[in-house]
Amino acid sequence: MTFALAAAGPVIPNYAAQSSSCEVHNRLFCAEWVRRNWAPVLWPALREHVVLAVVAVAIGFVISMALALAAHRYSWLERPTTLVTTILYTIPALALFELLAAPVGLNVYSAEIALVSYTLLILFRNILAGLRAVPADVLDAAEGAGMTRRQTLLRVELPLALPAIVAGLRIAIVTIIALATIVYVVYDRGLGVPIHTALGEGPFKTELIVAGGLAILLALVADGLLVLAQRLLTPWARVGES
Amino acid sequence: MKTADTAHSEGPLAFAQAAELELRSVSKRYPGQREPAIKELSFTVPAGEVCVLVGPSGSGKTTAMRLINRMIPISGGDILLGGRSVLEREPRHLRREIGYVIQQIGLFPHQTISENIATVPRLLGWPKQRIAARVQELFELIGLDPEEMAGRYPAQLSGGQRQRVGVARALAADPPLMLMDEPFGAIDPINRARLQDEFLSLQEKVKKTIVFVTHDIDEAIKMGDRIAILREGGVLVQYDTPREILTHPADEFVAQFVGADRGLKRLALTTLAELTLIEPNRLGADLVADGSLQVGRQTTARDALSLMLTAGGRPLTVLDGDGHVAGLMTLGVIEKLLSDEAAEPHAGPR
Amino acid sequence: MHEFVEALRFIAHNGAVAGAPTLPSLTHLALETLKVGAIGVAISVVLAVPLGVWLGHLHRGSFLAINIGNIGRALPSLVVLAIGDAFLGLGLTVVELALVILAFPPIVTNAYLGVDTVDRDLVDAAKGMGMSGFEILSRVELPLALPLLFVGIRTAAVFVISTTTIAALAGFSGSLGDVIANETSYHFSGVLGAAICVAALALTVDGALTLVQRVLTPRGLRVAQLESSAEAGLAQPAA
Numbered sequence: 001m002t003f004a005l006a007a008a009g010p011v012i013p014n015y016a017a018q019s020s021s022c023e024v025h026n027r028l029f030c031a032e033w034v035r036r037n038w039a040p041v042l043w044p045a046l047r048e049h050v051v052l053a054v055v056a057v058a059i060g061f062v063i064s065m066a067l068a069l070a071a072h073r074y075s076w077l078e079r080p081t082t083l084v085t086t087i088l089y090t091i092p093a094l095a096l097f098e099l100l101a102a103p104v105g106l107n108v109y110s111a112e113i114a115l116v117s118y119t120l121l122i123l124f125r126n127i128l129a130g131l132r133a134v135p136a137d138v139l140d141a142a143e144g145a146g147m148t149r150r151q152t153l154l155r156v157e158l159p160l161a162l163p164a165i166v167a168g169l170r171i172a173i174v175t176i177i178a179l180a181t182i183v184y185v186v187y188d189r190g191l192g193v194p195i196h197t198a199l200g201e202g203p204f205k206t207e208l209i210v211a212g213g214l215a216i217l218l219a220l221v222a223d224g225l226l227v228l229a230q231r232l233l234t235p236w237a238r239v240g241e242s
Numbered sequence: 243m244k245t246a247d248t249a250h251s252e253g254p255l256a257f258a259q260a261a262e263l264e265l266r267s268v269s270k271r272y273p274g275q276r277e278p279a280i281k282e283l284s285f286t287v288p289a290g291e292v293c294v295l296v297g298p299s300g301s302g303k304t305t306a307m308r309l310i311n312r313m314i315p316i317s318g319g320d321i322l323l324g325g326r327s328v329l330e331r332e333p334r335h336l337r338r339e340i341g342y343v344i345q346q347i348g349l350f351p352h353q354t355i356s357e358n359i360a361t362v363p364r365l366l367g368w369p370k371q372r373i374a375a376r377v378q379e380l381f382e383l384i385g386l387d388p389e390e391m392a393g394r395y396p397a398q399l400s401g402g403q404r405q406r407v408g409v410a411r412a413l414a415a416d417p418p419l420m421l422m423d424e425p426f427g428a429i430d431p432i433n434r435a436r437l438q439d440e441f442l443s444l445q446e447k448v449k450k451t452i453v454f455v456t457h458d459i460d461e462a463i464k465m466g467d468r469i470a471i472l473r474e475g476g477v478l479v480q481y482d483t484p485r486e487i488l489t490h491p492a493d494e495f496v497a498q499f500v501g502a503d504r505g506l507k508r509l510a511l512t513t514l515a516e517l518t519l520i521e522p523n524r525l526g527a528d529l530v531a532d533g534s535l536q537v538g539r540q541t542t543a544r545d546a547l548s549l550m551l552t553a554g555g556r557p558l559t560v561l562d563g564d565g566h567v568a569g570l571m572t573l574g575v576i577e578k579l580l581s582d583e584a585a586e587p588h589a590g591p592r
Numbered sequence: 593m594h595e596f597v598e599a600l601r602f603i604a605h606n607g608a609v610a611g612a613p614t615l616p617s618l619t620h621l622a623l624e625t626l627k628v629g630a631i632g633v634a635i636s637v638v639l640a641v642p643l644g645v646w647l648g649h650l651h652r653g654s655f656l657a658i659n660i661g662n663i664g665r666a667l668p669s670l671v672v673l674a675i676g677d678a679f680l681g682l683g684l685t686v687v688e689l690a691l692v693i694l695a696f697p698p699i700v701t702n703a704y705l706g707v708d709t710v711d712r713d714l715v716d717a718a719k720g721m722g723m724s725g726f727e728i729l730s731r732v733e734l735p736l737a738l739p740l741l742f743v744g745i746r747t748a749a750v751f752v753i754s755t756t757t758i759a760a761l762a763g764f765s766g767s768l769g770d771v772i773a774n775e776t777s778y779h780f781s782g783v784l785g786a787a788i789c790v791a792a793l794a795l796t797v798d799g800a801l802t803l804v805q806r807v808l809t810p811r812g813l814r815v816a817q818l819e820s821s822a823e824a825g826l827a828q829p830a831a
Contacts, residue, residue, distance in 0.1 A: 092754030141348025146338035
């Protein structure tokens with residue numbers, strides 16, 4: 001089991017026929033190289049990276065929501081859940097990927113299981129905190145109006161917990177996008193692949209900067225989109241006292 | 243009986259029948275506590291009347307109220323709404339038929355005012371048009387402009403406005419019974435008096451059966467058709483009209499609770515229109531009515547007393563609606579009023 | 593499963609690999625990791641805590657303090673290290689620089705929030721008693737800010753250990769990451785063994801710091817409540 005390198009055509013700066021002088025001298029940013037390699041290398045890596053991150057956060061969200069709802073109902077569940085998710089969270093990514101690769105193999109599953117593990121603590125804590133922050137008098141009024149537990153949860157508690165939930169999602173997505181750059185040690189997809197390739201070539205600055213820059217940009221864009229989503233979903237939070 | 247859908251379609255002022263509420267030996271015991279929180283409480287609130295539960299803290303008045311809509315489970319006894327035991331119903335169906343107003347109101351911050359008001363009708367599955375029409379009615383009933391307010395959020399309203407919306411929300415499905423737990427408690431005193439008056443005129447129109455909890459005896463006297471005075475352990479000490487309680491307090495506890503100035507409080511309940519005034523030419527020798535102190539017949543006896551005392555005991559000239567002299571008012575009339583009432587045998591239900 | 597047995601054997605032999613006597617032992621690498629990490633955390637603490645605490649005391653610069661945290665989270669460690677390697681060559685100094693860049697945000701954000709969220713009424717009362725700004729900071733705000741501050745330091749410490757191991761991917765030698773990055777020499781059993789050690793190391797450091805935090809926190813403070821809000825808002829996994 002060795003590090004699998006991306007098969008999507010690594011570009012060697014000194015490949016005589018195709019390299020420009022910019023590449024040969026390993027200057028800061030070679031537009032020519034980027035243009036040539038966007039379709040075969042960079043765009044697929046970016047796409048894969050997005051998929052990795054979104055799938056991880058989505059699965060993590062579902063699991064964390066289930067855990068948080070359970071802990072909201074049965075408060076004794078909070079401590080053990082926090083303990084387990086904290087442990088998962090504390091294990092450094094590189095180690096966790098390798099530890100999972102042993103039983104699960106060098107595939108997408110190791111990658112996703114590890115990434116999902118990192119979302120759990122963040123999302124669990126935030127969702128639970130959001131649910132708990134609903135004022136007691138609002139809950140009393142809901143019960144007094146004749147809502148069932150389920151109706152109260154769906155119509156009152158979850159909507160009011162939205163800000164905290166979105167805050168958690170923001171942290172989770174940004175974190176996972178950054179983490180996914182290391183996924184390549186067990187699964188050769190994502191922006192980590194061109195970064196790894198670049199490291200092996202010099203390091204090749206252009207590839208490094210572009211791939212790294214894309215990862216950072218991706219994280220900031222995701223964060224921005226979620227902020228927008230929150231604004232749209234919580235119109236009541238924007239209005240102040242009249 | 244299927245899930246109650248109590249509003250009638252006759253229009254705004256033809257509200258559903260209010261229902262009679264009866265508590266029969268209701269008790270509430272918390273595990274691990276020696277004394278029960280409520281011990282065999284029994285009383286009946288006739289349909290369409292306001293019954294105020296009042297007492298010091300620890301008297302179980304809020305507990306008693308919350309037993310009615312089963313927010314707290316009943317340990318013993320029964321509660322009948324419109325002759326039917328509340329224990330026979332599913333709590334959620336029961337509560338959709340009972341208006342519920344709490345001190346902090348608990349408006350849903352994430353919903354507009356309209357959506358808040360429409361809560362119970364939506365739970366009952368009313369068709370959209372009906373809900374919209376009803377919400378419109380209620381806006382008018384509580385005196386808020388629907389154009390302006392419907393799309394607003396609770397955070398944008400003042401305390402008094404939120405309070406009114408809370409009442410509207412409770413009335414939305416036209417319930418036969420309303421429970422109100424210190425609904426005006428969180429409002430400043432100035433606005434509280436105004437809200438109380440507005441509520442009383444609202445009740446004139448809708449005539450619901452209402453159980454109203456307060457710790458303030460003055461509010462109880464003002465708002466209640468009947469008052470139930472509770473003491474520690476949910477023990478009912480007296481259940482009477484305000485006037486009876488003020489005139490004939492059942493024991494030392496009640497007398498202390500209503501205050502030593504209960505005589506004055508009683509006077510506040512009577513207007514000059516209800517009294518026999520003195521003929522202008524029948525005044526005693528030492529009293530002179532120069533016509534400079536004039537009051538209308540709607541003045542309360544208490545205010546009249548205050549005026550007379552500040553004027554050095556001079557009589558008042560009472561005018562009726564047309565401005566004609568209806569008679570004279572003296573301190574003597576007040577004294578006689580108070581002592582006559584006290585001498586009357588205890589009247590009214592217990 | 594047998595790979596885990598092999599891995600444990602590797603650990604038991606302190607990282608000795610048959611036929612390669614010159615490879616450094618696990619203990620050595622673990623200690624190196626701790627050393628490198630400790631320097632990084634120490635420098636970050638020295639830089640970030642005063643800044644964050646000062647901004648929090650003045651209740652200014654919240655946009656900056658919080659967004660540094662957000663941006664810091666978006667920086668992949670590998671990218672920072674790789675850029676350091678590309679432009680400066682990956683020696684110890686550059687690695688430490690990368691560690692400081694990555695550890696600074698969580699510490700400064702938490703230091704800021706720790707002091708900023710101290711109950712204003714308490715600060716007001718202290719002022720009313722005649723305490724100077726500095727006295728308020730040292731006697732009221734800092735003790736109350738300690739839990740949140742420590743969460744930031746713990747986060748940074750674990751983060752730093754993780755980044756140190758990742759540095760091996762970028763070519764830096766001198767941490768347990770060397771083993772993980774060098775499967776050819778160590779075989780998968782070695783890689784797995786080192787991974788187990790790294791995990792254990794991180795958990796131990798986190799546990800130790802938690803203990804220190806508990807010891808340093810004045811009694812009567814509701815640590816759990818503060819911690820949960822801190823970790824919910826600001827946590828960063830080790831990457």
